[in-house]
Amino acid sequence: MRQLTGVISDRGSKYAVSGGPARDRAGVDAFLKDLKKDKKFAKAxxxxWAMLMADGTPLKGDDGESGAGMVIVRMLERAGLTDHVIVVTRWYGGKHLGGDRFRHVQDCVTAYLDDLKA
Structure with a gap:
């Protein structure tokens, strides 16, 4: 599991991004279970999250952040990354971010993809 914490902080909200190999929904569920063993992520x-299966089928979960999973799917498609789940974690800071939250999701995924290449 690869994790980047403290990627973005905006108006009290904090973001992190994690990822790793996953071939199907069961793999995603196992990854999320492992991630949430850390109480910090369990309480987020x-x-x-989102992933692209090898055949191009997208899987995603917004976890209450409507539309954010599709943002990750689109970025995975552009990067051509399959069989890999990316999870963007947000700890809400008390102020609504509006459309900025999508930019933050994009920035987290970009940071993750850049780190993956390094």
Whole structure:
């Protein structure tokens, strides 16, 4: 499991991004279960995730952050990354971020993909 914490902080909300290999929904569920063994991630407001299966089928979960899973799917498609789940975690800071939350999800995924290449 690869994790980048403290990627973004905005108006009290904090973001992290994690990822690792997953071939199907069972793999995603196992990854999320492993991630949430860390109480910090278990108590997060949102653990939004997405992956592309090898055949191009997208899987996603918004976890209450409507539309965020699709943002991750689109970025995975552009990167051509399959059989790999990416989870963007948000700890809500008390202030609504509006459309900025999607930019933050994109920035987290970009940071993750850049770290993966390094």
């Amino acid at each position: 407001t949102h653990n939004t």
